[in-house]
Amino acid sequence: MSGDIEQTIKEPAAVSRDLIAREVARRRTFGIISHPDAGKTTLTEKLLLFSGAIQLAGAVKARKSGRHATSDFLEIEKQRGISVASSVMQFEYRDHVVNLLDTPGHQDFSEDTYRVLTAVDSALMVIDAAKGVEAQTIKLLDVCRMRDTPILTFMNKMDREVRDPLELLDEVESVLKIQCAPVTWPLGMGKTFRGVYHLLRDEILLFTPGEERADGEVEVIKGIANPILAERFPLEIEQLKMEVELVHGASHPFDLQAFLAGKQTPVFFGSAINNFGVREILNALLEWAPAPRERDATVRAVSPTEPKFSGFVFKIQANMDANHRDRIAFLRVCSGHFERGMKMKHLRIGKEIRVSSVVTFMASSRELVEEAFAGDIIGLPNHGNMQIGDTFSEGEALQYTGIPYFAPDHFQTVRIRNPLKVKQLHKGLQQLGEEGAVQVFKPADGGDLILGAVGMLQFDVVASRLAGEYGVDAMFEGSAVNTARWVTCDDAKIFADFQRALSHNLAIDAAGNLAYLAPNKVNLNLTQERWPKVVFHTTREHA
Numbered sequence: 159m160s161g162d163i164e165q166t167i168k169e170p171a172a173v174s175r176d177l178i179a180r181e182v183a184r185r186r187t188f189g190i191i192s193h194p195d196a197g198k199t200t201l202t203e204k205l206l207l208f209s210g211a212i213q214l215a216g217a218v219k220a221r222k223s224g225r226h227a228t229s230d231f232l233e234i235e236k237q238r239g240i241s242v243a244s245s246v247m248q249f250e251y252r253d254h255v256v257n258l259l260d261t262p263g264h265q266d267f268s269e270d271t272y273r274v275l276t277a278v279d280s281a282l283m284v285i286d287a288a289k290g291v292e293a294q295t296i297k298l299l300d301v302c303r304m305r306d307t308p309i310l311t312f313m314n315k316m317d318r319e320v321r322d323p324l325e326l327l328d329e330v331e332s333v334l335k336i337q338c339a340p341v342t343w344p345l346g347m348g349k350t351f352r353g354v355y356h357l358l359r360d361e362i363l364l365f366t367p368g369e370e371r372a373d374g375e376v377e378v379i380k381g382i383a384n385p386i387l388a389e390r391f392p393l394e395i396e397q398l399k400m401e402v403e404l405v406h407g408a409s410h411p412f413d414l415q416a417f418l419a420g421k422q423t424p425v426f427f428g429s430a431i432n433n434f435g436v437r438e439i440l441n442a443l444l445e446w447a448p449a450p451r452e453r454d455a456t457v458r459a460v461s462p463t464e465p466k467f468s469g470f471v472f473k474i475q476a477n478m479d480a481n482h483r484d485r486i487a488f489l490r491v492c493s494g495h496f497e498r499g500m501k502m503k504h505l506r507i508g509k510e511i512r513v514s515s516v517v518t519f520m521a522s523s524r525e526l527v528e529e530a531f532a533g534d535i536i537g538l539p540n541h542g543n544m545q546i547g548d549t550f551s552e553g554e555a556l557q558y559t560g561i562p563y564f565a566p567d568h569f570q571t572v573r574i575r576n577p578l579k580v581k582q583l584h585k586g587l588q589q590l591g592e593e594g595a596v597q598v599f600k601p602a603d604g605g606d607l608i609l610g611a612v613g614m615l616q617f618d619v620v621a622s623r624l625a626g627e628y629g630v631d632a633m634f635e636g637s638a639v640n641t642a643r644w645v646t647c648d649d650a651k652i653f654a655d656f657q658r659a660l661s662h663n664l665a666i667d668a669a670g671n672l673a674y675l676a677p678n679k680v681n682l683n684l685t686q687e688r689w690p691k692v693v694f695h696t697t698r699e700h701a
């Protein structure tokens with residue numbers, strides 16, 4: 159990638175407020191959250207097939223299994239056959255522009271997984287109906303809750319023997335603390351899965367197995383009382399009628415406002431692998447999920463339809479393509495109109511840049527982007543001067559908020575074999591820390607650097623990047639640290655005492671923030687009890 163700072167001056171074309179408003183209104187930016195193996199990859203592929211963005215089943219899957227070299231951005235992805243870093247897929251459907259932000263779903267997921275959710279306007283939660291709510295879903299939902307992100311739910315794998323649907327809803331409500339509003343209801347399951355009943359439209363959508371049907375033609379029978387149903391599925395229909403009565407009595411009717419406030423989730427049943435129930439999800443996304451909304455910044459809230467461009471970086475990815483050994487900063491557009499070649503201000507460093515080789519992310523490849531509106535994700539070439547959370551605007555000094563760093567769950571100490579490389583190690587870790595690839599803690603008492611990550615795989619990524627990009631052969635070892643919290647205190651004297659008493663547990667992160675590193679949760683709880691005036695934070699904002 160070359161020439162991102164272009165010499166020729168190009169004035170941005172005037173774009174009317176009406177056009178911006180229209181473009182914003184037709185955008186939907188969402189991410190899929192799920193526990194590994196619930197069916198996120200399968201559903202992603204069906205959504206792309208359905209919209210016509212891809213023609214061939216297998217393209218997304220192939221990427222997951224590592225057979226498609228072009229999408230395997232990092233060497234490590236190839237080796238493990240999983241998607242380490244999330245990517246972005248844009249497609250059009252029914253005159254809408256849909257941006258689907260992929261969240262790595264392997265159990266070795268990383269901070270990226272969390273942070274992608276700060277850039278979406280809604281989320282689709284996929285649950286394996288045989289398993290119910292699983293650990294990673296709980297964590298991801300907690301992150302969605304930070305911004306009250308509206309959530310749609312897809313109960314997947316109805317073609318298998320699954321759990322009782324009422325029990326599944328109960329579990330979502332009690333474990334995830336979100337109201338369920340079933341929109342479709344299953345007719346049978348496993349071998350006798352016949353389809354779903356659409357509660358709002360009073361129609362039965364009949365199920366026929368089949369993986370490759372992109373057109374999604376489904377036979378529809380009007381009315382739950384239709385005699386055809388009793389003829390064809392005498393057993394299942396009686397059961398359905400009973401359940402629907404229960405559902406009407408016991409569950410919540412769909413309430414758009416409650417959904418938009420993140421308090422209620424519409425629930426759909428289906429089978430991703432059979433492309434069944436996918437159309438209903440896509441339609442709900444278009445009809446109910448929000449277009450880009452106002453976003454908070456330090457000085458004011460910014461409306462997506464304002465004429466001036468602004469946005470923030472939520473992810474930085476290295477070496478997306480072996481042919482371009484570059485880094486890409488993923489920027490979520492929050493307002494105005496982006497046009498290739500326009501000037502924008504990098505507010506943290508106070509510099510104006512003119513970006514011409516910005517990339518967008520179509521389902522199949524990276525393409526040069528000509529224009530973008532709020533909700534779109536654009537990729538800026540990054541030569542090491544961009545950080546997670548950086549805001550870009552046409553000049554106005556504002557900083558988007560709510561792009562957090564999360565307290566790591568895993569820790570390792572890092573050492574190098576060759577002491578002459580210590581400088582490179584520090585430089586590498588500084589940059590990787592700024593990119594959000596890993597968190598770097600420098601113990602207040604000195605000693606080896608401690609790396610913190612949300613997922614273990616982050617350490618492998620860091621080791622391979624330190625070797626490949628900085629020529630540093632680093633050794634990682636287990637650390638006595640088990641959990642971390644950023645600490646602040648309004649009372650300077652108490653804070654000074656705290657720091658003196660606990661210096662062996664304190665460390666400074668890459669942005670200069672003080673963190674308390676605890677050997678275990680018991681220690682953390684005790685310390686919190688002993689120092690009630692000190693605040694222990696599980697997240698921190700961009701510096």
Ligand code: GDP
Nearest residue numbers: 194195196197198199200315318429430431432
């Ligand atoms: P991910 O880890 O969440 O991305 O899950 P995948 O999409 O890779 O799916 C995990 C496994 O579940 C794969 O073997 C899929 O073929 C299978 N799977 C996905 N959807 C369905 C479904 O609707 N029914 C059945 N029976 N299997 C499914």
